[in-house]
Amino acid sequence: MRGTVVLPAAPAPGRPGMVLVHGAGTGTPREKLMTEAVEFARRGIAVLVYDKRSAGYSLFRRSYAQLAGDALGAVAALRAQPGVNPAKVGIWGLSEGGWVAPMAAARSADIAFVVVVGANGLPPLRQQAWAVAAGLRRVGVSGSLVDRAEPALYRAIADGGLFPEPHHDPVPTLAALRQPLLGIWGNADLLTPPEESPPIFARALERGGNRHYALHFFPDAEHAAHVTPDGGVTRAPELAPGYADLVGSWVRDVVAGRPPVARVEGPAPVQASHTRPTPPSAWWESAPMQVAALALFAAAFAGYPLAAAARRLRGRAGAPATRAARLVSAGGLTVVTAGFGYLMYVVMTGGKLAAPGPLLAGRPVIWLALQALAVAVGVAAVLTVLALRRRRAALPRGERVRAGLVAVAGLVFIPWAAYWGLLLP
Incomplete structure (x- = not known):
């Protein structure tokens, strides 16, 4: 893996060092964090920033343990650099790196300190479901779409193996951390719940007996602690005022043996909405059950008009059991396909x-x-069932089978639609 070491202009022996760990993204280039690298170097820190891996990492596949191994390799490389004191090398992680950096530090005593920015104390699935739901609520959405359908979709995606590391719990790693930690959050963070995560960090560190932490909040700063002109939507190139100075002074104190004790500074952030638990799916709502329901809908709803067309081509068309079956077929197919789309x-x-x-x-x-x-x-599904019971003896066998399949699918559709919030306010 390739990286760049950014050094302070003024030479000085035995200076501290820090490795920067990226947030989410495949193969993120080192230039993405060069602003941070340069600003930290100007505060007297030797900084290593490297290109993030692409092999073994994608939207649907990743391992935080593997990423922590990459970070440890970068730490070893920086500790070997001339002019860097190997006993004073720490690690910095942004966003996803806030899960990775503590994991690397918990695995190695070679890491002297940890800095996290926009880090999550919650599992990835819960954080991501909150971020999208919070975005919808910001533009005025309420009701079952945001309260039921959106989190249900994320749970189904995770249950189907399409959301990597969905239920990763960062708390045990934080409780095992022995190095001093600096946590930084922007008050306008729209991707990490900035009100909920910091207390989780503090409780986990305290539970492990580590009181050498400082948590700092920056006003008018977004997820990466950059300036934001519009409440967190846009990331300006500049770091939040005082952010780089805080990192520089905190690192100097830590490597000099003066780590802060349980310090919390800055205006406390406020979330407009709180996260909700996203536990693994129960058997009845699991991905296999969802696939089975969709297969039934496809066979019944799409099969009904196809079978009718085939009967007409053979000259055997007859009156349907009930016109309601046509609505179940066409409407059900529309709701399922358009709803998921x-x-x-x-x-x-x-x-x-x-x-x-x-x-x-x-x-x-x-x-x-x-x-x-x-x-x-x-x-229409209920009406179809009633019509079949009333006219069963008078219907041809083929129509009974066709309409019966549509009726069964329609009855299954009712609890399915309720689960996805389509029958809820």
């Missing part, structure tokens, strides 16, 4: 720049339309 769009565009479309009473118009159609499908 819209949910995926909301998740992909959520967070800082949520764009759910026009709203009516806090509900996206698209979601309201899907909900209205879901209600109609549920009613």
Whole structure:
């Protein structure tokens, strides 16, 4: 792996050093953190910043333990640099690096201190579900889309193995940390819950008997502690005023044997909404059960008109068991496909720049339309069942099978739609 060492201009023997660990992203280049590297070097710290790995790391696959191993390799490289005191080399982690840097430090006594920025004390799945939900709430969304459907989708994605390290618990690692820690959060952080995470860090460190920590909050700063002109949406190139000075002075105190004791400074951040637990799915809501339900819907809802078309081509078309079955078929297929399509769009565009479309009473118009159609499908499913019971003897065997499959799928659709919030306010 390749990296760059940034040194202070004035030579000085035995200076402290610090390795910078990236946030989330595949193959993030070292230039992404060069602003931090240069500013920290100007405060007397030798800094190593390296290109993040791409092999073995992707949107659907990653290992924090592997990333911690990369960071330890970088620490070893910096400790071997001329003019760097190997006993004074620490590690700095941003965002995802806030999970990785403490893990590396807990594995090695070669790391003298830890700095985290925008770090999470919560599992990744819970943090990500909060970030997207909070983005939707900021633009005025309320109701079942944000309260039920969005977190349910994230849990289903994680249950299907498409969300890496979803339930990673950082607390045991923090409790095992023995090095001094500096935690920094911007009050306008829209990706990490800035009100909930710092107390988790403090409690975990205290539980492990480590009181050498300082937690600092910067006003008008975003996730990476850069200046933000619009409440955290945009990241300006400049670091928050006083951020680099704080890191420089804190590192000097720590390596001189004067680590702070349980210090909390800066205006406390306030979250507009709090995170919610995202436990692993129960069997009845698991990814296999969701796939089974979707397979049933595809066979019944799509199969009904296809079978009718085939019968017409063979000249065997007859009256349907009930016109309600047609609504169950067409409406159910529309709700399932359009519903998941819209949910995926909301998740992909959520967070800082949520764009759910026009709203009516806090509900996206698209979601309201899907909900209205879901209600109609549920009613039509009940009517189809009643019609089949009433006309069963008079119906041809083929129509009984076709309409029966649609009725069964329609009845399954009702609890499925309720689970996804389509039948909830």
